[in-house]
Amino acid sequence: MATPGSHDRTTLSSPTRRSVLRAAAIGAGAVTLPSVLAACGSGSGAGGGGKTVTFGSNWSDPVPKQGVAKAVADFQKSQGYTVKTNTVDHNSFQQNINRYLQGNPDDVFGWFAGYRMQYFAQKGLLSDISDVWGNFTGFSDAIKAQSTGLDGKQYFVPFYYYPWAVFYRKSVFAQHGYQIPTTWDQYIALAKQMQKDGLVPISFSDKDGWPAMGTFDYINMRLNGYDFHKSLMAGHEDWTNPKVKSVFDTWRQLLPYYQQGALGLTWQESAQALQQKKTGMMTLGMFLGQQFGSDVSDLDFFAYPAIDPANGQDAVEAPIDGFLLSHKAKDPEAAKKFLTFLGTAKAENDYLSVDPTLLGVNSAVDTSGYTALQQSGAKLVSTAKSISQFMDRDSRPDFVSTVMIQALQTFLNSPSDVDGLCNSIQRQKTAIYATEG
Template identity: 65%
Template sequence: MAQSSSEHRISRRALLRGTAAGAGAVALPTLLTACGGPSKEVKIGSNASDAVPRKAFAEVFKAYEKKSDKGVKVNTVDHESFQENINRYLKGTPDDVFMWFAGYRMQFFAQQGLLADISDLWEDFDGFSGALKAQSTGKDGKQYFVPYYYYPWAVFYRKSVFEQHGYEIPKTFDEYRALAKRMDKDGLDAFAFGDKDGWPAMGTFDYLNMRANGYDFHISLMSGKESWTDPKVKNVFDLWRGLMPYHQKGANGRTWQEAAQSLAQKKSGMAVFGLPHPGQQFSDADRSDLDFFPFPEIDSAYGQDAVEAPIDGFLLSKKSKRQKEAKELLKYLATPAAEEKYLMRDPNNVAVHKEASTSSYNTLQKKAAELVSGAKQISQFMDRDTRPDFASQVMIRAIQQFINKPDDIDGLTKDIESQKKTIFAAS
């Protein structure tokens, strides 16, 4: 097991399959194992295996060790393995503290009794909004999560490419589609697109659904309360089908990193991504050329009100033998200083603490913060807003099937609805 200072990045196929393992999925080989041995050191399970966040977290934990005179030992595992094995990891011998996600993903493990209640810490937290507290609260009303940063999803592009061709930022879906056609004529793939890991394309579906049918319908659909054969849902897939000719071909065999690189290489014109995705693939020299715009309006009744902005943070394992020491670390991670230390090294996320300084923010971070602060509703992402087994066992395959064969929308939605009924009936 590799051990080092940590980092971040959310690979969803894993989080999907891993959480699904506790909901009826076939168990995978145990690749994720906690660091063993008695010690006063607080052990952290990290999914931060990419270079940028890994170094950033190393600085954070080093600062904590210096401040507290207490040790921290980081158990870093690559993204996919971490998420794929998270369920068995928590039921085995987990590290004291581990990195994970807010909302549904946190509640799933809280309901299984695998997380320690940290409501006592929240009594002294004063820099988090009510919305952040809600995303950190289990269905039993107790708090289990310390939020650390968030990052919005939007449509990313290179300013120089838009300037070179005279492209204008689209505000409506019709303008968006017209721009894609124009890019196609100019020899560009309008949309950089890679769905090999199964989750990246979910962001496009989420935005299409929220823009066409509104946030409330989207969340209700993710909760299993709406039918996937509803004409509203079929319309979402139909809107997406109209854009498919302008997406990179062979998306199911391309990683999100490769898609982001094609945007950096000016082979593609746009990409629906979260802030860290293109941010980590652009060189420092090109970073100032990266920009984004909100996903365009489809129905004026909903405008661009909703923003997809997942929240990441830390959880305390129920099985931890170092609860007191772990809570001391969590207290530190909930401070503005801890977030500031991280963001000085990773410019691809935004702090959640209201008192965290934004002085080190680059242009994109400032724009991202404005986008989220101005949102009327905030979603977490499909694989965080629905059941993990439904996301992993049904939606990954369904969306990849749609990418390969976008014309059979009736058959696709009928199949999704049938499986949804079975899965949600089991809850």
Template identity: 60%
Template structure:
């Protein structure tokens, strides 16, 4: 997919632990008032939590008839790991989730409400954003809200102090890492306790080495994980690991991002919100990034990871059987699709980028403007490993596989054979 078409509108996105009881529908069901919409939120960190609260409060103030949102917040990782059970159990009316394959998978399972009727009235979204919100049946299921790019983040002051320059190639990246070690810095902040952060590094090495199309086909189960191209990805990654923070599987993304903020580490492969949320407001101007370095000239730095987040309606919500609650839920989504709604959110969380061309970009920070340039200048856009593939494959196979690799990067042969064996079972099943 062309990233220019995807973001044209944005420039002017079964776990083992049961969800807490609070993440259940409790709004206007058959016995409710029809005006209260429950919303399952994975925005558990302080900054997005407050920004969403501001947005939902703004909605309630402007809505007709006293409509309001009751937000049920669950830890981000717990929400993500248990999304399948959540959607098949007693979900909220509306919930936060992701565009692309992760949305399409649940649409095919009949777990989402079709919102094509209100999507037809949305304004300010590009055709490519619509495509990312569309299921295999051609119907729309997601209301996109924002996107954010992944890159290599660092502090300007650290680079200025030591005279570092942003590397363009892998060789330059490794040379910079070696110099950081000499300067008594840990070169690369690294973490994977949450099970997903290291996926960004895998994706970038894969796309830089083998191109976006191979990434897409590998995630779709159409390429073999025993292919030499995949082995090369892990071999390349192994050459980077000596410069990464040790003990990554015991470190959360917040801890890794904080080490960057404290100038203990020199660089970090992250999405824009992750270091942004850990930097105090008076230090945020010191945060900068460069694109993940080129590995093969054929693919250069063409592809960019730029996940899109948004809102969906849960098919199994009992409350939505009430026509008035369904009307209220769709009214909420229609408001969230406006530039005004994005403006309210981004005023409290300037670590994301609006998807609507009706949003006010005049107040964007220099970092946000640079993020827009990065995405609009890419030739392809990926949604991230755990969004570009089946959720069961991501959670049950790739999370432990990458963590195993981080613990013992020597046995690449055994690793890829194990992934391929499990992939065949999952992608040929109907589960």
């Protein structure tokens, strides 16, 4: 990102957000830019009549893809524009975002709020949309802050958010008489009981490189507090600090209760295991409900358990997803018309009518049809003392993609040498933060 410590996460008192990077080369076989994003921004025909917008979409799973398509269709019908959507696999899109933006990007593309947006804005790869924000209503100051670059200008249109928590099936808990844990000791005791009952206690995956970040973030915030976590993500803290080592030592207590072969599983596969009642719990964003189909009414969650009573359960991960205008938009005015629509409650209602596992950020969104899960999610975030955006959104992207993805996977594969792991992270962090970023 910009410079170390340049980002200060805003504490939100109202609902906000969703996230995740998906890493810059999660292993051999990572798809390259030409084969994945070549279609994006090419052959659009934009710029000729001022009525065509190209849109790079990373909403590739069936439910979100349908939700975005409904909003796009509404814009086309009501405004008389043509939107040419280039949908790319979510992970591949993230992995190739740098080359995409420096090459021939679409006019508008999907991305994340906060630090992840600020980095590309400072690199000159985004267009200022402060004038578009002049037309917006229904966004809180906190949400506007997450949409603002380090130069004070707005670059991001928020669309929805989703809290991270520990999810479970209500019927499984009722069947076994499980109680909701609020402390770490209760959480471990519940995992042990699930194991005795023949369940794999915790669905867990990290093939995609980002799901493990959420668990790190929560344990860090529960152990060391939100302010330390924010400072660590911003590059101010030493990774050899005993506070950081205690995060890994505490996390290690959970490993015996994880799914086998977690590094080879996608989040969808782990969510399906929870849906099939093979596992008992899963720490992920509320979007995991997309894998539940008609069973989503049986899905519920509890706040990540407290570890240090001084920090309680005050902090919540709740990333915001939305849209950006590329610096190479072929028809900026047409693109801004599209972005103006995407910032309305109507566009969010379009999406949420298809995907009931996320939450609208506009205060005018129709919540009368919110499911019990959505209502609980909105309450969790609105009552939180602090909101984090997720490791890969609150840190420099080069640090997360080249260091933290591999570091967390190394820990999961071989958790015994925490000292060596933290020393390695710190050495690499020092080298990266010594560069311009």
